[in-house]
Amino acid sequence: MNEQQTRGARHFDPAIDNDDEQLKDVLGTETNMYDFKDDDDAAFRVAEGLTPDIVAEISDEKHDPDWMREFRQKCLKLYYQMNVPEWGPPIDGLNMDEIVTYVRPDTQMQADWEDVPADIKNAFERLGIPQAERESLAGVGAQYDSELVYHNLQDEVAAQGVVYTDFESALTGEFADMVREYFMKLVPPTDHKFAALHGAVWSGGSFVYVPKGVKVEIPLQSYFRLNAKGAGQFEHTLIIVDEGADLHFIEGCSAPKWNTANLHAGCVELYVKKNARLRYSTIENWSKNMYNLNTKRAIVEEGGRMEWVSGSFGSHVSYLYPTTILKGDGADVEYTGITFSGKGQNLDTGARMVHLGKNTSSILNTKSIAKDGGVGTFRSAIEIRPTAKGAKSAVDCQSLMLDSHSRSDTIPAVDVRTGDADVGHEAKIGRISDETVFYLMSRGIPEEEARAMIVSGFASPVSKELPLEYAAEMNNLIQLEMEGNM
Amino acid sequence: MTQPLLQVTDLCAGIDGGNILNHVNLTVGPGETHVLMGPNGAGKSTLAGTLMGNPVYQVTGGAITFDGADITGAATAERARAGMFCSFQNPPEVPGLTLNEFIKNAIRAKTGKPIKIFKYAGELKATMDILAMDESYAERELNVGFSGGEKKKAEILQMLMLAPKLAILDETDSGLDVDAVRTVSEGVRAYQNQSGGSLLIITHSTRILESLHVDYTHILADGKIVKTGGPELVDVINERGFVDFEG
Numbered sequence: 001m002n003e004q005q006t007r008g009a010r011h012f013d014p015a016i017d018n019d020d021e022q023l024k025d026v027l028g029t030e031t032n033m034y035d036f037k038d039d040d041d042a043a044f045r046v047a048e049g050l051t052p053d054i055v056a057e058i059s060d061e062k063h064d065p066d067w068m069r070e071f072r073q074k075c076l077k078l079y080y081q082m083n084v085p086e087w088g089p090p091i092d093g094l095n096m097d098e099i100v101t102y103v104r105p106d107t108q109m110q111a112d113w114e115d116v117p118a119d120i121k122n123a124f125e126r127l128g129i130p131q132a133e134r135e136s137l138a139g140v141g142a143q144y145d146s147e148l149v150y151h152n153l154q155d156e157v158a159a160q161g162v163v164y165t166d167f168e169s170a171l172t173g174e175f176a177d178m179v180r181e182y183f184m185k186l187v188p189p190t191d192h193k194f195a196a197l198h199g200a201v202w203s204g205g206s207f208v209y210v211p212k213g214v215k216v217e218i219p220l221q222s223y224f225r226l227n228a229k230g231a232g233q234f235e236h237t238l239i240i241v242d243e244g245a246d247l248h249f250i251e252g253c254s255a256p257k258w259n260t261a262n263l264h265a266g267c268v269e270l271y272v273k274k275n276a277r278l279r280y281s282t283i284e285n286w287s288k289n290m291y292n293l294n295t296k297r298a299i300v301e302e303g304g305r306m307e308w309v310s311g312s313f314g315s316h317v318s319y320l321y322p323t324t325i326l327k328g329d330g331a332d333v334e335y336t337g338i339t340f341s342g343k344g345q346n347l348d349t350g351a352r353m354v355h356l357g358k359n360t361s362s363i364l365n366t367k368s369i370a371k372d373g374g375v376g377t378f379r380s381a382i383e384i385r386p387t388a389k390g391a392k393s394a395v396d397c398q399s400l401m402l403d404s405h406s407r408s409d410t411i412p413a414v415d416v417r418t419g420d421a422d423v424g425h426e427a428k429i430g431r432i433s434d435e436t437v438f439y440l441m442s443r444g445i446p447e448e449e450a451r452a453m454i455v456s457g458f459a460s461p462v463s464k465e466l467p468l469e470y471a472a473e474m475n476n477l478i479q480l481e482m483e484g485n486m
Numbered sequence: 487m488t489q490p491l492l493q494v495t496d497l498c499a500g501i502d503g504g505n506i507l508n509h510v511n512l513t514v515g516p517g518e519t520h521v522l523m524g525p526n527g528a529g530k531s532t533l534a535g536t537l538m539g540n541p542v543y544q545v546t547g548g549a550i551t552f553d554g555a556d557i558t559g560a561a562t563a564e565r566a567r568a569g570m571f572c573s574f575q576n577p578p579e580v581p582g583l584t585l586n587e588f589i590k591n592a593i594r595a596k597t598g599k600p601i602k603i604f605k606y607a608g609e610l611k612a613t614m615d616i617l618a619m620d621e622s623y624a625e626r627e628l629n630v631g632f633s634g635g636e637k638k639k640a641e642i643l644q645m646l647m648l649a650p651k652l653a654i655l656d657e658t659d660s661g662l663d664v665d666a667v668r669t670v671s672e673g674v675r676a677y678q679n680q681s682g683g684s685l686l687i688i689t690h691s692t693r694i695l696e697s698l699h700v701d702y703t704h705i706l707a708d709g710k711i712v713k714t715g716g717p718e719l720v721d722v723i724n725e726r727g728f729v730d731f732e733g
Contacts, residue, residue, distance in 0.1 A: 436578040440588075441561070442562050442571070443566055443591075444592050445566075446561075446563045447561070453591065456582065457580055457582025457628075458581065458582055460582035
């Protein structure tokens with residue numbers, strides 16, 4: 001059985017069909033990253049923080065294969081050429097000159113549990129994360145503990161021929177060719193400045209391959225491992241679910257990342273092959289000083305299904321727009337998300353759906369909660385391209401404002417290039433009514449708890465989509481956030 | 487006389503500085519059923535809301551004592567935990583919160599203890615039977631898409647499950663058909679018999695009272711209790727209306 005899979009792995013499909021003009025258009029690969037001129041050395045001179053030497057050092061430390069070594073350097077050049085995006089919340093507070101300090105996670109790994117900010121420690125207490133796991137977040141010993149968690153999971157799924165490994169091992173392991181073929185093809189470094197930065201300094205993350213027809217019964221989780229390595233800032237996740245296979249992957253931040261570094265520019269690339277299904281769940285609870293500039297993208301082949309479940313709680317500023325490209329006929333995607341913006345937070349989230357195949361369908365359901373002056377912006381972009389005959393799309397976005405000095409915006413964009421698309425959009429912004437709070441209180445429920453119950457109820461369509469312990473945790477997070485409110 | 491459960495003394499209250507209640511005096515003893523009637527705009531709902539501590543109403547004078555304690559300025563949840571309950575005329579919808587979870591949370595808030603699941607489930611089922619409610623209602627989102635009758639039944643269900651010392655029923659019978667009134671009144675009778683709690687039934691019709699034992703009837707007009715009598719007063723109102731009491 002193992003031999004078969006190994007053989008299968010050597011005959012994998014290319015990541016992206018290079019003859020597909022529409023796809024090229026979506027990914028922008030016509031601006032080939034290898035085409036840029038070499039006379040831009042001036043950029044390097046003015047660059048204070050990140051230098052080719054530092055990137056080469058990362059390559060050394062990670063024992064990069066040659067192609068990756070080269071790739072990182074090219075991404076670095078792109079990074080210098082590109083501008084910081086200006087269409088979303090300001091990220092002025094992020095000192096790009098100090099980028100090098102964010103790139104070096106090792107210093108944070110020295111920190112011990114005592115240095116973890118009090119609010120996050122509290123969160124852990126409330127979440128009931130056992131002592132052992134908690135310690136694993138803080139120190140070097142953690143790495144060992146979390147490796148155990150990880151290997152246990154691997155044992156369970158390995159029997160099915162599923163590959164689940166850390167990204168560094170994947171680069172040189174049995175699936176090295178596949179990794180090379182797929183790495184940063186869906187999110188090319190040309191996409192935006194932080195994608196280029198990611199390409200240059202990425203570290204950590206997961207590689208998952210589910211062979212044809214294999215249904216993984218229990219979800220895979222990337223939860224502890226990221227924290228322990230202290231390399232979560234630029235982690236790369238690459239998941240390939242082969243034809244007819246089925247996987248639920250949970251990107252976990254039950255454990256908030258407490259690192260003092262404050263930039264997260266991860267990258268997630270998801271390939272859903274013909275008739276395959278992938279569910280990708282995330283609960284994010286970053287520390288409140290984090291700039292979360294994460295890029296997530298999925299491409300779905302014929303008859304495939306992609307499901308996103310996303311909860312965003314932490315961070316100072318977030319740009320988070322998972323993109324799904326429905327490439328094959330009959331492919332579909334469902335996105336369910338919740339964003340909670342509290343004091344000092346500006347969370348710009350949403351999703352982009354690109355319909356290329358015939359009879360493709362997308363469903364987008366989001367909830368956003370803003371309190372204590374928090375700003376929540378929801379963007380949806382639905383693109384029905386000319387080839388996507390018979391496409392359907394439904395967007396529903398609901399916002400709940402917990403006070404009058406918070407802000408919630410909805411920015412929907414729809415671009416239809418066919419004559420028969422069925423596209424719907426619904427948006428609703430509301431407040432918690434005093435009458436409802438009084439009603440709950442009249443049954444003996446204290447005010448703070450009454451408000452939390454109303455918010456949890458509002459969020460329940462999302463928590464219902466999560467595995468039980470994550471749903472419970474999300475409710476705990478809401479409770480914690482609400483307590484801060486009073 | 488034993489200590490009254492509810493003692494309202496010279497109560498003045500209203501909205502935005504304008505008084506709606508003018509020196510209301512009312513005493514409800516343990517286990518007694520009082521009926522409060524009065525024309526529209528007399529202040530009946532204001533009285534119910536003020537007793538329950540709805541922040542919409544401001545108390546400008548007088549006092550409310552409940553079970554021996556002055557609760558004039560107490561928070562709503564505190565009053566509820568002390569054993570006061572008020573059914574709403576038109577309870578708000580709470581999406582995502584099931585009726586079942588709501589009742590459990592309320593019981594937990596009241597007792598401060600975890601729910602005994604099997605005992606609770608049995609009680610819930612038996613109580614829903616009294617009210618001819620299908621079990622599936624427990625898993626519906628609180629009041630979301632409930633008809634008028636369903637909302638009222640859900641209110642009475644909460645009352646029976648929480649077993650308060652005093653239940654204030656604000657127009658619980660309004661807008662209900664004959665069958666629904668009968669069911670609701672069945673529930674109210676169960677409350678009288680099972681928990682021995684007191685009742686303050688606010689109504690301007692009398693249908694709900696037909697099958698209930700009533701101890702006292704009060705007429706509220708222009709924010710004052712203008713007449714107090716026995717159950718026979720209900721019949722007088724039935725025949726003559728409130729004309730005798732309106733200024």
